[in-house]
Structures are given as C-alpha cells and as structure tokens.
Amino acid sequence: MCQQAGLYRVQYSVFLGTLDKNQFDSLHLQLEEMIDVEKDSLYIFPMSKDELQQTVLLGQAFDKDFVTDEVRSLFF
DSSP: OTTTTTOEEEETTEEEOOOOHHHHHHHHHHHHHHSOTTTOOOOOOOOOHHHHHTOOOOSSOSOTTTOOHHHHHHHO
C-alpha cells in the first residue's frame, strides 16, 4: 500500500516519501484497516523537507537494494 501511494521503500518495512493531505489521509485509513492492532505496530513520522535533510544516518541506514535516485533526492 505504501508503494502504491508513491512512497519509496528504504528498508524492508520502512518507507519514505511525500504525500499531500488527501493522500496521507487515504493511506492512513487503508493501513488502519489492514493492521491487527493487537499484534502490529505502525509508526508514521511526518516531517518537513528541511527536517528530513537534517536527518543523521549512521552505518547502513538504508538497504542499498531499495535506495533509488528519488530517495537520494529527498535528502540532498
């Protein structure tokens, strides 16, 4: 669902990207229906592009198989 919404996979269960308010609300509702709230956890961290660019990555922060030029462009 995250990839269908236009987000990029950066680790097995980590997605990154830009969504407008309507896209965010739609994805939020879809994911809420999909998860089992008794067993699953879902974290959504909204941040501005400036905040994202201030993110510090140490070690192998992203899975190299998933990182694309689109993901790199979000940081630089």
